[in-house]
Amino acid sequence: MRFPFIIISLTLIIMTACESPDSLEAVAGVEGTVNFDPVWPDSIAAAAVLVFDVDLELDSLDEAGYPVIDHFITYSDPINPGVTSANYFIQLEPGGYLILVIGLLVEPAQLLANEEMLNEIQNYIVVPENTLPRGILIREKLINEQTDWYVQF
Amino acid sequence: MNSQIFQKVKPFWLTLSLILLMSLFVPFAFGQSTGSIQGRVTDSKTGEGLPGVNIHIQGSSYGTSSDVDGYYQLDRLIPGKYTLSFSMMGYAPYNENNINVVIGVPIQLPVHLKFNVLASPQVVVTSSRKAQDILESPFSVSAIGPREVQAKAVVNMVDILSYESGVSTIKGQLNIRGTSGYTMDAGTRSLLLLDGIPMLGSAAGNVTWATIPTSEVDRVEIVKSGGSALYGSSAMGGVVNIITRNAPPKPETRISTKIGVYSHPRIDEWRWRESRGLLYNTEISHSRSIGDHAAWIRVQKRSDDGFMELNWEEAVNVSAKLKLNFGSAHSAAIFVNFLDDKAGLTSIWKSSASPFEAPEGSSNDGTQGKKVVLNGHYNYVYSPDLAIKTKTSAYWNEWTSFGVDPDYSNENRFYEEVQASKSWTNSLTSIFGLTFQQNHVNAQIFGDHNSSSFATFMLLEKKLSQFTLSASSRWETYQVDGKSQDEVFTPQLAINWKPSPWLGLRISTGKGFRVPTVAEMFTSARRSIFTVEPNPDLISETSINREFGFTLLAGQIGVLDLVKVDAAIFHNKFENFIEPVPNSDAVIHFTNIADARIMGLEMGLGLSAFNNLLDYKSAFTILDPMETNSAGEILDTLSYRHRYHWISSLGIHYWGMDASVEYRYLSRMESVELFQENDLTGADARVPVHILNAGIGSSYQDWQFLFRVENIFQYYYTQLERNIEEERMASFSIERRF
Numbered sequence: 001m002r003f004p005f006i007i008i009s010l011t012l013i014i015m016t017a018c019e020s021p022d023s024l025e026a027v028a029g030v031e032g033t034v035n036f037d038p039v040w041p042d043s044i045a046a047a048a049v050l051v052f053d054v055d056l057e058l059d060s061l062d063e064a065g066y067p068v069i070d071h072f073i074t075y076s077d078p079i080n081p082g083v084t085s086a087n088y089f090i091q092l093e094p095g096g097y098l099i100l101v102i103g104l105l106v107e108p109a110q111l112l113a114n115e116e117m118l119n120e121i122q123n124y125i126v127v128p129e130n131t132l133p134r135g136i137l138i139r140e141k142l143i144n145e146q147t148d149w150y151v152q153f
Numbered sequence: 154m155n156s157q158i159f160q161k162v163k164p165f166w167l168t169l170s171l172i173l174l175m176s177l178f179v180p181f182a183f184g185q186s187t188g189s190i191q192g193r194v195t196d197s198k199t200g201e202g203l204p205g206v207n208i209h210i211q212g213s214s215y216g217t218s219s220d221v222d223g224y225y226q227l228d229r230l231i232p233g234k235y236t237l238s239f240s241m242m243g244y245a246p247y248n249e250n251n252i253n254v255v256i257g258v259p260i261q262l263p264v265h266l267k268f269n270v271l272a273s274p275q276v277v278v279t280s281s282r283k284a285q286d287i288l289e290s291p292f293s294v295s296a297i298g299p300r301e302v303q304a305k306a307v308v309n310m311v312d313i314l315s316y317e318s319g320v321s322t323i324k325g326q327l328n329i330r331g332t333s334g335y336t337m338d339a340g341t342r343s344l345l346l347l348d349g350i351p352m353l354g355s356a357a358g359n360v361t362w363a364t365i366p367t368s369e370v371d372r373v374e375i376v377k378s379g380g381s382a383l384y385g386s387s388a389m390g391g392v393v394n395i396i397t398r399n400a401p402p403k404p405e406t407r408i409s410t411k412i413g414v415y416s417h418p419r420i421d422e423w424r425w426r427e428s429r430g431l432l433y434n435t436e437i438s439h440s441r442s443i444g445d446h447a448a449w450i451r452v453q454k455r456s457d458d459g460f461m462e463l464n465w466e467e468a469v470n471v472s473a474k475l476k477l478n479f480g481s482a483h484s485a486a487i488f489v490n491f492l493d494d495k496a497g498l499t500s501i502w503k504s505s506a507s508p509f510e511a512p513e514g515s516s517n518d519g520t521q522g523k524k525v526v527l528n529g530h531y532n533y534v535y536s537p538d539l540a541i542k543t544k545t546s547a548y549w550n551e552w553t554s555f556g557v558d559p560d561y562s563n564e565n566r567f568y569e570e571v572q573a574s575k576s577w578t579n580s581l582t583s584i585f586g587l588t589f590q591q592n593h594v595n596a597q598i599f600g601d602h603n604s605s606s607f608a609t610f611m612l613l614e615k616k617l618s619q620f621t622l623s624a625s626s627r628w629e630t631y632q633v634d635g636k637s638q639d640e641v642f643t644p645q646l647a648i649n650w651k652p653s654p655w656l657g658l659r660i661s662t663g664k665g666f667r668v669p670t671v672a673e674m675f676t677s678a679r680r681s682i683f684t685v686e687p688n689p690d691l692i693s694e695t696s697i698n699r700e701f702g703f704t705l706l707a708g709q710i711g712v713l714d715l716v717k718v719d720a721a722i723f724h725n726k727f728e729n730f731i732e733p734v735p736n737s738d739a740v741i742h743f744t745n746i747a748d749a750r751i752m753g754l755e756m757g758l759g760l761s762a763f764n765n766l767l768d769y770k771s772a773f774t775i776l777d778p779m780e781t782n783s784a785g786e787i788l789d790t791l792s793y794r795h796r797y798h799w800i801s802s803l804g805i806h807y808w809g810m811d812a813s814v815e816y817r818y819l820s821r822m823e824s825v826e827l828f829q830e831n832d833l834t835g836a837d838a839r840v841p842v843h844i845l846n847a848g849i850g851s852s853y854q855d856w857q858f859l860f861r862v863e864n865i866f867q868y869y870y871t872q873l874e875r876n877i878e879e880e881r882m883a884s885f886s887i888e889r890r891f
Binding site: 024025026027031051073087089 | 420422423503504505506507508513683684735736737738739740821827828831833834835836838840841843866867868869870871877
């Protein structure tokens with residue numbers, strides 16, 4: 001009668017061995033709240049928080065030909081126009097980044113569907129004048145909180 | 154019925170003429186002198202009579218079942234040689250060959266069936282629309298019996314089907330051998346039948362699993378090859394037929410309750426509620442015979458907190474089945490199901506840092522609905538070689554969603570089917586039938602639409618020694634809003650070779666098709682940041698399915714009580730494949746993409762050993778799902794498909810205890826449509842699926858107990874982007890039968 005128990009034990013061990021470490025795990029990133037002026041210009045289709053590497057030259061952001069895409073990392077889920085406050089979260093690998101809130105001049109889904117648009121992302125964004133970019137540091141499996149943004153387009 | 158349909162129903166009149174012509178032969182058959190076979194089916198170990206054993210004459214649609222004491226009788230048999238199949242869940246199947254029936258002399262045939270834990274149904278009714286030895290099926294078919302359903306005490310059939318070879322589900326959408334992928338609940342390539350009647354929703358062709366009375370399921374048959382030739386649209390990727398039980402002769406009351414406890418996420422940062430989520434499921438059912446008739450009724454109350462926010466659900470489900478027997482020639486059945494449910498609603502997680510929480514602002518989003526299913530069957534066995542079956546079904550669904558984005562949908566469906574089965578000789582069988590279906594949907598996101606379909610189908614099956622040749626076809630016409638949408642003819646050819654009583658080989662090729670659903674044609678909605686717009690110009694997709702496979706089924710080899718090996722290679726080529734595709738403006742249209750092909754290999758092994766002490770089941774499926782151009786050149790990998798699929802289970806049955814372990818592996822999805830993995834940030838990562846479940850159960854007198862843990866290792870994964878799947882749940886079930 002030991003034989004079946006051996007088979008079960010072996011099967012359990014094999015199955016357990018198949019339990020690879022691929023399971024989704026805790027992630028690192030930046031989260032927070034952005035407060036907006038209630039008046040949104042009609043030209044703004046959405047807002048978003050953009051993430052760049054620390055080598056981005058902010059003064060060159062709106063210059064034609066400046067390779068923004070070389071420094072672009074990712075962006076948050078879009079924030080619908082007209083809202084006065086919105087939370088955001090962006091998953092990031094550990095490291096240093098620059099983040100800033102921008103207004104999108106195109107439908108956010110369009111950016112998602114057209115990767116080539118990201119190459120000239122400066123053509124499709126508006127950087128609010130009263131909002132300064134922030135430098136952040138992301139650590140392994142920790143969330144960096146960046147609240148108290150106030151944005152007026 | 155719309156008059157436009159009649160403008161193109163030459164095949165209808167042709168089929169009707171054939172049926173009428175066929176009926177001319179009936180008096181001759183009926184007038185002949187006949188013989189009979191009778192006997193008692195008993196348990197080989199205890200000698201007790203076995204009630205409810207399925208007994209059928211191979212190669213015909215004629216059969217019966219044993220009574221409360223195990224006795225059976227088959228009358229009105231034309232003299233000749235017959236093979237009788239005896240099958241019952243939990244017992245190894247038994248065939249008695251070459252029974253020579255003569256006029257006026259009843260043949261006495263006692264049968265002893267041997268108990269077998271693993272035994273799944275060996276007689277299937279779905280692949281050829283008639284009772285058939287599984288080794289003689291022309292297509293890959295697997296069957297799940299009530300023992301497997303009860304062993305898991307599942308509430309939802311999805312939890313059973315997900316552990317079948319080649320079957321997977323994404324958010325409840327059925328996927329057989331990767332044909333469906335994920336179509337945003339707007340269309341499926343796998344047809345769900347309940348007692349042989351289509352159960353797909355009128356608008357989106359989706360499945361409401363809660364209307365399936367899981368604890369009253371007798372067996373589930375899964376046909377994995379294209380079934381359009383017999384079942385029409387949506388069956389191009391396969392058919393799942395859920396067959397409910399008939400009430401046993403002895404009165405029985407069953408009370409069961411299941412309490413499940415969801416674990417807190419093992420990652421502290423993901424913890425989102427103070428107390429653990431709970432699942433309660435309580436069922437009361439009673440079945441009894443009423444004269445020659447039998448009935449069961451079941452009431453179910455379910456309350457589920459869900460494993461994630463807005464995953465909660467509350468439902469009351471009442472179902473009943475009345476089986477009417479009017480002698481050996483007439484029988485009928487009525488099935489009714491009423492579902493009243495309310496559920497939370499979210500289509501996405503809050504963020505990868507809070508995957509169990511719903512996006513902000515959606516906490517009050519939910520749905521409520523009422524659904525009624527009314528199915529009727531009437532069978533008339535005019536003679537042992539001619540049977541006529543009719544099926545009628547009506548379905549009503551009222552559904553509303555509340556919260557941020559209120560929505561509504563009112564659907565109804567009417568279905569009618571007539572089928573005549575005629576055995577011309579012992580080796581030649583034919584089936585002819587007609588179906589008509591009418592749907593109406595009025596929904597905020599689809600609009601107000603009517604659709605209807607009309608079809609004729611036929612099957613001819615010829616036995617030549619060890620070979621069974623079958624040819625089937627279906628002609629079907631579809632209308633949407635009074636406009637002819639399509640007219641399709643789908644032939645299918647298959648050969649089965651059964652060189653020995655334990656081996657069956659099969660090869661088949663056929664055409665499949667699927668008309669676009671109302672949802673695919675007319676959806677106008679916004680999902681997350683994506684907009685879905687109508688595409689009324691969609692045309693039907695078609696497929697050419699090819700399959701070669703074999704099934705080996707043998708008993709008593711050394712310590713092995715039963716061995717089942719099944720393998721198949723398959724190749725499905727699709728034209729005008731319909732998929733949701735975002736355009737450059739990120740607007741999603743359901744579109745006829747160029748072409749696609751899905752080919753693959755499936756292997757399965759099942760065995761029972763040491764006098765049913767141990768049973769083991771394992772199956773591996775490899776898929777190669779590719780989008781192609783019309784020249785067959787590969788363009789891309791089809792989205793939402795797992796290339797590798799492995800399921801495995803092990804059970805031990807000792808001292809009245811049943812212990813089981815199940816494992817499910819699905820390889821990482823190679824392609825999705827909406828949110829792609831970001832290598833720079835790690836966002837939207839896709840991982841393979843590894844799920845391990847275990848359970849231990851016991852029975853004591855009238856009581857049954859089951860303790861079960863699902864997703865033991867709390868493995869986290871997504872199939873649909875930004876939708877985390879099943880959290881670990883421990884459950885305890887108690888059932889009393891008296």
